[in-house]
Amino acid sequence: MKQEIIIAGFGGQGVLSMGKILAYSGLIEGKEVTWMPAYGPEQRGGTANVTVIVNDEPISSPILSTYDTAIILNQPSMEKFESKVKPGGTLIYDGYGISVPPTRKDINVYRVDAMDVAAKMNLIKIFNMILLGSYLKLHPIVKIESVLSALKKTLPERHHGLIPQNEEAIKKGMELV
Template sequence: MQERVIMAGFGGQGIMSMGQLLTYAGMIEGKHVSWLPSYGPEMRGGTANCNVTVSDDPVGSPIVTEATAAIVMNLPSLDKFESDIVEKGNLLINSSLIEKKAEREDIDVYYIPANDIANELGNSKVANMIMLGAYLELTKAVKRESILEALKKVFGERKAHLLPLNEKALDRGAEEVRK
């Protein structure tokens, strides 16, 4: 198994956090991983993307040029990364912010209203976790429990009260792609 995913959006959408959690969960499971962040010139509101590889075998390069999946949170990211997905790969689109439809017909496309669901859950900041839950349901790259374990390490005791909300967000994302 080797999952090569591009996660992209604008600063403040939790793109890097999503990538770090997937990478950390892969390490928890004893898999080979890489995480390569890329930022635009601005911290918040600028472009942000990361390349994550989770593999049963050693990872040769952290750069993802032929992605098995892409998670795109805004329109510029869709425009930039749709062409980088391999045939029969997965494209997850945040349909709350992106009205445009995917152009390719040789990949599986999922439209997930992540921001709308996050608002239903009462916290707009979990849109990234909704998308991550959808991705995990499709690919089984790592176990949901490993993501939750990674969240505990990343959040620490100070933010432990956010774990149930993030768990709900992961579950709602998984539900969206099962529909």
């Protein structure tokens, strides 16, 4: 199975870390993975995106022109990436940050109100995990256990206490689609 994914939003929304956790989960399952950030002077408030590829076969290019899935967290990213989802592909977006919803009919569009739900659950800092949960419900390319192991690997030890909350957020995200 192969998934070519773009995750895009504002810096500080956890775009890069969502991608990193997904890539790590793939690594744990022995898959081939690449994680390619659009790096730059971007900081909190600027735009940020990352291309993640998870594949059973070796990966050719870490840079792509079209994607199987786009996870979109803000309006500028919607404008940039809606057109780059492959026909039949998946677009997941957070309703909070989007003023003009996507219009394409040849792709599967899912609105997930992750930010609103996160605010209600007091999990606002990990609303990205809700979106990751929604994604994994639609495309179970890695197991939840692998995601939890990946969190252990990527989070500094002092934050390991937050892993149960992350798990809760992922499960909530799975319910939302």
